[in-house]
Structures are given as structure tokens and as C-alpha cells.
Amino acid sequence: MAFRTLSRIHFSAALLAVRGGAQSSMSQEQGHQGVYPSRSDLLGQRVLGFAATQFTTCAAGSTWVVSAAKEAQNAGVDQGVEASSRRSSLIRQTHLRLDEEGEAFASASDENESAVATSAFGSSKHGNPLLRRLPINTVSCEIEDRVGALCNLIGIFAAHNLNITQLKSTPNPLDLRKMTFSISFEGDWETEKVKQLVDKLKSICVAFARGAPKDVPWFPRSVEDLDGLASHTLEASKDLEADHPGFHDAVYRKRRQEIAALAQNHRSGQPIGLVDYTPEEVATWNHVWGILTELYPTRACREYNEVLAELRDAGLYGPDRVPQVAEVNEYIKGKTGFTLRPVAGLLAARDFMNALAFRTFFSTQYIRHHSAPLYTPEPDIIHELLGHAPLLANPDFAEFSQLLGLASLGASEEDIVRLQRCYWFSVEFGLLLESTQSHGLTAYGAGLLSSPGELQHATSPTNTRLAIHRWSPEEAARQQFPITTFQPVLYAADSLKDAREILLQYIQNHIHTPFSTRFDSQTGTIQVTTDVRSRPVSLKF
Secondary structure, X not given: OOOOOOXXXXXOXXXXXXXXXXXXXXXXXXXXXXXXXXOOOOOHHHXXXXXXXXXXXXXXXXXXHHHHHHHHHHHHHOOOHHHHHHHXXXXXXXXXXXXXXXXXXXXXXXXXXXXXXHHHHOOOOOOOOOOOOOOEEEEEEEEEOOOOHHHXXXXXXXXXXXXXXXXXEEEOOOOXXXXXXXXXXXXXXXXXXXXXXXXXXXXXXXXXXXXXXXXXXXXXXXXXXXXXXXXXXXXXXXXXXXXXXXXXXXXXXXXXXXXXXXXXXXXXXXXXXXXXXXXXXXXXXXXXXXXXXXXXXXXXXXXXXXXXXXXXXOOOOOOOOOOOHHHHHHXXXXXXXXXXXXXXXXXXXXXHHHHHOOOXXXXXXXXXXXOOXXXXXXXXXXXXXXXXXXXXXXXXXXXXXXXXXXHHOOOOHHHHHHHHHHHHHHHHOEEEEOOOOOOOEEEOOHHHHOOHHHHHHHHOOOOOOOEEEEOOHHHHOOOOOOOOOOOOEEEEEOOHHHHHHHHHHHHXXXXXXXXXXXXXXXXXXXXXXXXXXXXXXXXXX
């Protein structure tokens, strides 16, 4: 039996940052096992490395600063709490956060040393570079292309106590001796120090101009904004399509309406409502559970089986009780910081993927019709909690999902389609190569893990109706897929970590927005690296 999804569900995608990029921040909430990478500018890592090299050309540059810069860059690329702490420690040694009210620069062995380090690494407060959320503006500066020029330029921002958030360089095609830098920074045009900065830049630059905000499709900036996305659904109680097993069942439709109301009334920060599942609904869960759990030991990936065992041991999963989204949410949140958020029905691709950037997964709470327990034309709680939820507790898979989400923020319609297909062939129908299993293949995609028929179809070693390719987001982004039959093409990666790294490379090279983003888990907000102007996603010009 194929798990069919309506064309309206164009699920998710996203870009996590180049680790260690300029201004990138690695944070870890207490109790979480995964470090949260940020999405940074694609040039960020190179900018930081270049800045470290530039220190050697600055008159005041010292060996210690060069060493600290390079070590901090390496620590930013590494994963884990220890690497993140090492990088934070190095940054704290070179500078202190400057408030708008005017805190003094940190005492350092050399004043210029502190200024250069502050500009290169960005300011920090409690380990969070953009906690204050000052306005971000952009200037374009053309200067003579010579050794140390960039160092001098960013030093001016440091001298005026202004934090650089994004820097891009463009050579002058008509004059090889000149280079243009587009520099975004935190600061208001009307403040005295920004006015002084502008005057100084005008005096040293060959050409100077204020940058205009970048127009991008609207995207949520805070967790609270997701409440608005949740309301843009297909109404589960009224709009069941004619081929839905429950279309002619008035009792089922009324029940769907009751459960949908819980999700529609939910708001961010509120406890998730509990559903009192009926004996008939529990029987449907029990039937599917019994079949799938017989297949999981040899056909589900190792990471999935590990989490499922924990959920069973914790009493959250079992055959005789439909799990509560609220309880599973607390478990996953404690593992990776991902949260489950109730939703009444289907969401558009952009909306669903945008939520993943916040480590938020929209989950339905209703269950499929009892007359067809092995078939559903849409995601239901069996698909969500048996297919998706367990692996959201795995750090590598959580990062993979958030990568897709971050990449979708402000993305073009064309890129949303590409990301949707990447999501489909990974999060929904992804496979792993596992030589320890007799089949040689195991599933991590939710569409496989929640459908006995799809799971056996995808992992059978003798299935000639299926073509399995090595995981390639570039290829998957061009591959169309059926939604009413078994999948004829699937993709397999060596591991979840391998799948994540390949996806990151694809996003860096093929998904382009004029800004970079990072998720601030402390405030539940998305921070951008340059000034953007949101426009309605309905505008096509």
C-alpha cells in the first residue's frame, strides 16, 4: 500500500550554516545532546579565514591574535560542545560586547588588537552575537585592492563600535586595482556613531553608497509567527476529498472536526492539548503497530530502532495506547530541541519547511479511518509519530531537517520546489546502506517507516520495479515522484551524517538567497545577516 500525499503538501527544506563562518554561533541548550549550527553566509568561513590572514598585515597585529583567530575558525568548524566552548572562550578573550549606550572596549594588550578581533569575530553577549536585534543596514565601499585594505576597512567599524554581520566582496571588472565590499552591520542610520562611520568611509573609499534592502518572499521571524502559518490549512472536517476512506462517514468527519479544533486553538508557548482517543482509534493504531514493529528490526535504520526502544521503555509508545503528541514532544525536545506543534491539516510546502528552521515540526493529531488502517491519503498521527517523530530525537537527522528549513526562508518558488523534492526523497522516502542487515538497505524516511507496503517495497533485495540511486540532492531536486503508487526511484546514503553533509554542500552551491540566517534558540527568533524587505509570497513579479 502506498502512502499518498496530496500535491498541496510540499514538505520541507533548509540550510544550516557553514560552521565557523564569520558571525556563526554554535549554541547548546542544557540537556540537549546536539549542538545547533547556525546558517551563515556562504562566504562566512572564508571571510573568517581571510581575516585571520589579514591580521598579519595589520601594523598592530600580534602573533597571539593570528593564532586565536585561526584556532577559533577551526573550533567553529568542529562539532560538539567542547569545540563550541573552545571557540567561545577564544572570542571572549579578544573582546567584550559593546552596548548601544556605549560600553568601553575590552582591555587588551593592544587597542588595535581588540578592535580587529571584535570586527572579525563579531560581538557577543552570553554567547549570542545577535541577541539585541539592532537594525541591520548595508553600505557599499569601493577601495584600492591592496594588502591590508580589508583589515583597515573593518577596523573602522570596530572603532565606531559597530558589529559587522555580513561581508561580500566583488572585484571591479573594469579596474583590477579596485574591489567593492558590501558590508552589513548592526546600527541605525540616525545614530551619531553611524553618521560618523559614514563620514569616515566616504573619506577613504573611492566610491561609497548605502545599500538597498533585499526583496524576498515573506518568512517567519519568530516562533510566534508560526501560529499564523498553522491557520493556513486544508480544513480537515469539511474538505476531505471524495477518495478519502472517511468521506462518507459522518461520525468520522465530526471526530476529525473535534481534534482539528484542538490544533486550531493552540498557540506557541501553550501546553499541547491531549486527545482522548476512542477504542476504535486505539484499535487502528494497534493494528498498524503490530505489523510495522515486526518489520522494523531488519528494515528500519539503526538510529530509528534505538530511539523507538527508548520510547517504549519510557512508556510513551506501545500497542495498546495512541501516544500523545504532548508527551512525545517533551521527549524529543529534551534530546535535540525539536518540538512538535499541532496542526489541523495540510500545509503548503513553504509554510511547512519554514517551521523546520525553528526546529518545529507541524504534526497532526487525528488518525486514519478504521476501514483502511494501512492506507491514508494524508499524514495522520500514525505517520507523524511512527514515521517522523523518533528520528527527530537523533542529532544528525534533526540538523538535516533544520538545514532544509533554514534554506527555505526567503527562497524563490523554484528553490522551494527543489527543496520539496529533496525533502520527499530523504525525510519521507530516504534509505541508508547498512551492510549489517541481510537486505543491505534500511529506511529512515517517514513515508516508508509508517507504511508496511512501502517499507517492504523499498528494502526488498529482489525488487526489480525499483531503481535506487546514491543520495544526490542535485539529482533528487530534478526527480518527479508519484503520490498514488509505490515509488519507482529512491535514494540511499551511507549514513544520516553523510546524508546531512551532502545536503549541506548542495544547499551552499545551489540554493541562493541574498542573506544568511541563524536560529536563536534562546529567543526563538531567526536572525538575518543583511537588511531584507519582505513581500507577500503571492507576488510573482
